[in-house]
Amino acid sequence: MKIADIQLLPGTLPLDPPFDAAWDPVPRTRFDATVVKVVTDEGVAGYGSGDTMAGFEPYAELFLGQDPMAISRHVRTLETIAFHAGRYWPLEIALWDVIGKVLGVPVATLFGGAATAIPAYASTGRILPAEQRAEMMTGVRDRGFQAAKIRLAADDFAGGIRTMRAVREAVGPEMTLMADLNQAWRMPGDVRPSLDPAEVRRFAAALREADVFWLEEPLPLDDRPGLRAVRDAGVRVAGGEMVRTFSELLDLVASDALDVYQPDVALAAGMLRARTLAELALARNRLFTPHTWSNGLGLLANLHVTAGVGGGPYLEFPYDPPVWTPQRRDFLLSAPLDIDGDGLLHVPSAPGLGAAVDEDRFGR
Ligand SMILES: [Mg+2]
Missing domain, CATH: 3.30.390.10 (Enolase-like, N-terminal domain)
Known part of the structure; x- marks a missing residue:
């Protein structure tokens, strides 16, 4: 062939x-x-x-x-x-x-076939006032999500703590919550200085009160000792969503800089390399659950790899309505991917990715 x-x-x-x-x-x-x-x-x-x-x-x-x-x-x-x-x-x-x-066979089978579904976490993109985010999160919980991640402003730690407290109070003790400071990579032209490591450690310690499952990208990835010190403040540290080479990923694992490894298979180092990274991370009792923030096909590729290798315990599901909806995210597909009533995202059982790509939606 x-x-x-x-x-x-x-x-x-x-x-x-x-x-x-x-x-x-x-x-x-x-x-x-x-x-x-x-x-x-x-x-x-x-x-x-x-x-x-x-x-x-x-x-x-x-x-x-x-x-x-x-x-x-x-x-x-x-x-x-x-x-x-x-x-x-x-x-x-x-x-x-x-x-x-x-x-x-489904691609997930080729990656190990460890699971056929993963609980999704609703992943937000907007920085909202605490009350507004808390109200939105009750809707997320009621829609069936078991977990959610909240993007926080890097220049307003007090607001971030207020937001996480308000969300925890609104959704109750059962739901898993994560927070993201987005400090590992920059949009073009963003040359603002990085956060102060000492302040980040105090912030991480304060987040424990809201029972935050992980704090994502609190510092640049170059600051390995700083990342390990954030972990020592009592919260898991996640990162690596947009690293550019396989060797960067290997180096992150070797230096044990993270608790949660997140290389997006569509954006970081591909699917095959992500599998190797996942196996190394899992062997060291760390978590592998990739960033998925591109479009429906990218999400699907990350789902197959994660389910195949036995990653998790949750998979990112970009979701921040009304701005970012499954319909917008998955406009390339004839129907958007969605969770079931228990908050699970299922691996399609059809051969390959199982994507219903709608070619009529592309300008050709
Ligand atoms: Mg992130």
Whole structure:
């Protein structure tokens, strides 16, 4: 079998209403996504998405005519390209979709088949006043989520503590809550200084009162001693969602800087490398549960890897209505992914990723 064609299909969803200022100082009015479609000479089609494929075209010839099943070869090739250009992991996702379809099994089975469903955590993107976030979170709980993560303002620790206390009071003691300070990577042009490690430790200690399951990216990943000191303040530390190489991931595990490893398979180092990282982390009694914040196909790829390797205990489910809804997130799919009544996100049982990709939604 050979890879006969690699197509890049652009899709755009107008955002009306747009992303509000609670999300991003620059309002966003559209959501763009590119789907990678791999077609074999036997007519099997696989789909991937999640990161930009800008600049990929000159490299397509490195894959055309190759056996789609030779995934290690393709991953190594993508890593050589990543040094010179972009990280084109959506192509790896599409190849796994092909492999699963050829073999007639879900991709999660190829990654170990440890679970068929994972409890989802509702993951927020807006920074809201404490009362508003607490009210929203009662809706999240009532919708069936067992867990949720709240994005907090890095420049307002008092507000963050108020928010976590208010949410805990509103949702009760049962729900698992996490908090994210987003200090490990920057949007282009953001050169503000990092948070003060001593203040972060005091903040982490204060969060214990709200029973916070993990604090995410409280400091830059370069500050390994600082991250370990936050852990010593009594809260699990999560990070690694957007590292750029496999060696960074290996180094994080070797230095035991984190309790929760979160490399997004669509954005960080791909699916195969994420599996290796997950096995190393799990062997050291740490957690593996990736960032999933791209689009529905990216979420699905992360779900298959996490369920396959036995990650968890929760999987990120980007959800912050009315701005970020499953319908917007998954506009590439004919139906959005959603949790069941117990808050579980199920691995589709169809071969491959099990994605119902709706090609009519892309401008071709
Ligand atoms: Mg995060």
